[in-house]
Amino acid sequence: MxxxxxxxxxxxxxxxxxxxxxxxxxxxxxxxxxxIGPEQFTAIVGPSGSGxxxxxxxxxxxxxxxxxxxxxxxxxxxGYVPQVETVDWNFPVTVxxxxxxxxxxxxxxxxxxxxxxxxxxxxxxxxGIGHLADRHIRQLSGGQQQRVFVARALLGEPDLLVMDEPTxxxxxxxxxxxxxxxxxxxxxxxxxxxxxxxxxxxxAHLPHVVCLRTSIVASGAxxxxxxxDVLERTFGARMSVLEHAGMPVVxxxxxxxxxxxxxxxxxxS
Amino acid sequence: xIDRLLTPYEYEFFRNGVIVATLAGxxxxxxxxxxxxxxxxxxxxxxxxxxxxxxxxxxLLGVDPVVGAGAWGIASALAIDGVTRRRALGADAVIxxxxxxxxxxxxxxxxxxxxxxxxxxxxxxxxxxxxxxSDVVAVAALALVVGSGVVVGYRQLLFATFDPDVAAxxxxxxxxxxxxxxxxxxxxxxxxxxxxxxTLVAAALVIPPTIARMLTDSFSHMLVWSTAIGAxxxxxxxxxSYHLDIxxxxxxxxxxAAAFAFTxxxxxxxxxxxxxxx
Numbered sequence: 167m168x169x170x171x172x173x174x175x176x177x178x179x180x181x182x183x184x185x186x187x188x189x190x191x192x193x194x195x196x197x198x199x200x201x202i203g204p205e206q207f208t209a210i211v212g213p214s215g216s217g218x219x220x221x222x223x224x225x226x227x228x229x230x231x232x233x234x235x236x237x238x239x240x241x242x243x244x245g246y247v248p249q250v251e252t253v254d255w256n257f258p259v260t261v262x263x264x265x266x267x268x269x270x271x272x273x274x275x276x277x278x279x280x281x282x283x284x285x286x287x288x289x290x291x292x293x294g295i296g297h298l299a300d301r302h303i304r305q306l307s308g309g310q311q312q313r314v315f316v317a318r319a320l321l322g323e324p325d326l327l328v329m330d331e332p333t334x335x336x337x338x339x340x341x342x343x344x345x346x347x348x349x350x351x352x353x354x355x356x357x358x359x360x361x362x363x364x365x366x367x368x369x370a371h372l373p374h375v376v377c378l379r380t381s382i383v384a385s386g387a388x389x390x391x392x393x394x395d396v397l398e399r400t401f402g403a404r405m406s407v408l409e410h411a412g413m414p415v416v417x418x419x420x421x422x423x424x425x426x427x428x429x430x431x432x433x434x435s
Numbered sequence: 436x437i438d439r440l441l442t443p444y445e446y447e448f449f450r451n452g453v454i455v456a457t458l459a460g461x462x463x464x465x466x467x468x469x470x471x472x473x474x475x476x477x478x479x480x481x482x483x484x485x486x487x488x489x490x491x492x493x494x495l496l497g498v499d500p501v502v503g504a505g506a507w508g509i510a511s512a513l514a515i516d517g518v519t520r521r522r523a524l525g526a527d528a529v530i531x532x533x534x535x536x537x538x539x540x541x542x543x544x545x546x547x548x549x550x551x552x553x554x555x556x557x558x559x560x561x562x563x564x565x566x567x568x569s570d571v572v573a574v575a576a577l578a579l580v581v582g583s584g585v586v587v588g589y590r591q592l593l594f595a596t597f598d599p600d601v602a603a604x605x606x607x608x609x610x611x612x613x614x615x616x617x618x619x620x621x622x623x624x625x626x627x628x629x630x631x632x633x634t635l636v637a638a639a640l641v642i643p644p645t646i647a648r649m650l651t652d653s654f655s656h657m658l659v660w661s662t663a664i665g666a667x668x669x670x671x672x673x674x675x676s677y678h679l680d681i682x683x684x685x686x687x688x689x690x691x692a693a694a695f696a697f698t699x700x701x702x703x704x705x706x707x708x709x710x711x712x713x
Contacts, residue, residue, distance in 0.1 A: 226604050227604070228600060228603055228604060244604055244605075246600070246601050246604040246605075248598070248600055248601055252600075253598070254472075254597065257472060257596075257597050257654075258472075258648065258651060258652050258653055258654045258656075258657050259593070259597060259652075259653070259654050260652065260653065263593070263653070263654065264597075266590075267590070267593065267594045267597070267598070267601075267602070267605070268605060269590075270590040270591055270593075270594045270602070270605060270606075270607055271605060271606035271607060272606075273590050273591075274587055274588075275586060275587060275589060275590075276586060276589035276590065276655055302652040318601075322605060
């Protein structure tokens with residue numbers, strides 16, 4: 167993905183040019199130029215209210231911009247994984263039924279065909295949750311729930327997978343597993359765009375990051391983009407950036423102050 | 436004993452009433468699944484009051500009350516759906532505004548112009564005395580249309596009810612699906628009005644799916660259970676109304692409430708948890 171329209175049109179899945187979106191008089195997005203190409207793997211980061219989810223919705227086509235243009239490649243197949251917080255976990259549906267929703271368009275009647283059931287089972291096996299097909303979605307762990315919705319998106323064989331806060335509310339091992347899963351999907355040629363608040367655990371591991379605060383503040387590889395200046399302009403707070411194994415590690419600029427309150431050695435003892 | 440139970444079937448109006456109550460109960464159970472899972476249980480109550488406004492207007496204008504009330508109810512349902520979709524307002528708030536305004540309009544019309552036409556008390560509380568063969572045919576036809584629609588569009592309905600945002604991205608025409616379900620709901624209330632009465636329709640829409648939710652974790656099974664429970668409540672309730680000499684509407688609702696209490700007591704913690712979150 168690039169933030170300027172300098173790519174070949176045939177390689178672009180979605181192109182936003184001068185996109186502005188307003189709720190009333192307030193601009194949620196302002197002058198967004200963005201290109202999403204095949205095999206891109208990008209995190210959109212920014213504080214709450216910076217327009218991340220709105221930007222995803224404009225990309226998906228569920229929101230029309232107030233001004234500007236959005237162009238999608240003809241026949242583009244989109245997969246969308248919503249925030250798990252928005253899911254009704256008590257809805258009467260099993261894992262397999264949930265995944266098969268991806269094959270709804272143009273289907274008549276309640277019964278899935280043999281090929282559809284086989285494809286769904288194959289995707290679930292690929293994600294390591296094939297044994298959970300007949301479970302109710304409420305009976306899954308956080309990581310398993312996230313995989314169910316990734317599986318549903320993948321069953322639609324998307325060119326572009328869009329995920330809203332996939333690591334929200336999941337523990338570190340689950341985040342680690344999800345990161346590896348998305349890495350595999352990216353390696354297989356699926357373009358992925360996700361939003362995240364998790365700079366170190368998620369965004370810093372991805373090849374491309376967009377810093378958003380109504381407008382795009384910066385875009386590029388994390389090691390180039392995660393600078394104190396860009397982070398301050400994005401999040402409105404001073405942050406320091408360390409480097410570990412070639413990756414940026416973002417820490418609070420005043421982190422040393424907390425050590426004065428609760429010294430680490432004292433807390434450990 | 437058997438003879439006593441079969442006695443009311445000697446009367447044509449009762450046979451028609453039982454058929455209509457059973458079909459209407461099934462219809463309410465089927466449509467009620469969507470209503471309950473979308474968190475719009477209040478809409479049955481609200482729409483029944485909205486239809487009262489149509490009833491008043493149609494009797495003053497000399498229009499057939501059923502046609503007038505039906506058109507008014509459908510317009511109210513579509514208005515609720517449209518306003519909810521276009522503004523960041525909760526469905527419950529929009530239902531409250533549209534339906535109580537409609538109810539108030541009905542009361543105002545009666546106050547200004549006086550009551551004309553057929554008894555509206557029967558429409559409020561239900562009566563099987565006026566049920567004839569044409570009502571049986573109308574309810575049967577509606578049940579067939581709505582039932583067929585749910586079977587044909589089952590997957591679209593499931594996706595749009597569970598996850599409308601993702602369904603829209605996946606090519607499901609969610610606004611059309613929602614509008615069709617609102618249409619089915621309004622016509623169901625209209626068809627049920629004569630037997631149950633508009634004030635008790637809400638119970639017929641909510642009780643069967645809530646019981647069904649305690650029994651299953653599957654959407655398709657919930658549809659089947661809810662339809663069957665609604666039909667059973669209509670059949671048993673109508674028979675009980677004759678033998679206990681009470682109005683059909685309260686009788687059907689009380690049978691449903693008893694079934695809910697029994698299921699709640701016997702379905703265990705898991706069933707109660709399902710129903711509590713439904």
